[in-house]
Amino acid sequence: MTEAGMRERDRHGKPRPQRRAGFKGRVPRGGPWPARRDVGGEATEGAVLLYGWHTVRAALANPARRIRKLFATENALRRLADEGIELPVEPELVRPDALAARLTPDAVHQGLVAEADPLPSPTLEDLSAAGVVVVLDQITDPHNVGAILRTAAAFSVAAIVTTARHSPEATGVLAKSASGALELVPIVAVQNLVRALTALRERGVLVVGLDSAGDDDLAAVALRTPLALVLGAEGKGLRQSTRAACDRLARLDLPGAIKSLNVSNAAAVALYIATNTVTGKS
Numbered sequence: 001m002t003e004a005g006m007r008e009r010d011r012h013g014k015p016r017p018q019r020r021a022g023f024k025g026r027v028p029r030g031g032p033w034p035a036r037r038d039v040g041g042e043a044t045e046g047a048v049l050l051y052g053w054h055t056v057r058a059a060l061a062n063p064a065r066r067i068r069k070l071f072a073t074e075n076a077l078r079r080l081a082d083e084g085i086e087l088p089v090e091p092e093l094v095r096p097d098a099l100a101a102r103l104t105p106d107a108v109h110q111g112l113v114a115e116a117d118p119l120p121s122p123t124l125e126d127l128s129a130a131g132v133v134v135v136l137d138q139i140t141d142p143h144n145v146g147a148i149l150r151t152a153a154a155f156s157v158a159a160i161v162t163t164a165r166h167s168p169e170a171t172g173v174l175a176k177s178a179s180g181a182l183e184l185v186p187i188v189a190v191q192n193l194v195r196a197l198t199a200l201r202e203r204g205v206l207v208v209g210l211d212s213a214g215d216d217d218l219a220a221v222a223l224r225t226p227l228a229l230v231l232g233a234e235g236k237g238l239r240q241s242t243r244a245a246c247d248r249l250a251r252l253d254l255p256g257a258i259k260s261l262n263v264s265n266a267a268a269v270a271l272y273i274a275t276n277t278v279t280g281k282s
Contacts, residue, residue, distance in 0.1 A: 146177025
């Protein structure tokens with residue numbers, strides 16, 4: 001068989017032009033990966049998967065983030081160059097469908113996928129004894145945790161404290177939902193949340209748990225910094241042991257017919273109230 005006969009053919013039966021892999025050329029259909037993988041799975045051992053423009057751009061700008069591999073479409077590479085973003089590794093040029101094949105059908109990659117080392121996780125002792133931290137009591141939905149991270153970055157939250165177990169990994173969907181905030185807000189993973197809350201209280205942190213059965217409206221509580229706002233999982237709310245470890249339990253009084261919010265929305269309202277209260281703007 002001739003070379004033309006061995007080449008891939010288009011829908012009219014004509015041989016497709018050969019393509020060469022490389023940064024400045026095109027890559028074979030399907031991209032550089034040997035097989036389709038699920039989003040969130042680690043392509044190389046110990047790596048996290050980041051995708052989406054804001055997510056990957058923030059990771060590229062973070063000196064604490066080590067990028068192992070960067071896969072990008074022509075348009076994305078051109079946009080990175082136009083914005084003057086320096087690339088720590090040589091990118092691999094891929095087709096959009098190759099990136100889509102790497103992710104779940106609902107994932108929006110916007111032409112960028114990166115494999116990177118996980119960010120270092122600080123300890124409670126590493127945190128500054130000032131400002132506001134947000135504590136998550138077994139919130140497992142990566143969309144919610146990512147959205148809370150994004151809100152936390154908007155309100156200059158010092159850190160997110162979460163359990164090492166019963167919490168999503170800082171990769172894939174969580175990173176995309178955080179829209180770059182994963183690079184801005186440290187995540188402290190603790191083995192025992194009650195002990196962590198006790199340690200915060202011993203350092204003079206006011207620990208306030210958000211609970212629909214709380215005695216007071218959060219807006220009426222005399223908040224101060226350092227402050228820890230504790231949020232529970234949707235449906236279950238705060239566990240009993242977590243509630244007992246808080247200084248105060250407070251609720252969010254809402255004026256409308258619906259009296260409950262998605263946990264990420266509740267975090268945004270609580271942080272708005274807390275920020276205005278401690279800065280004297282309320």
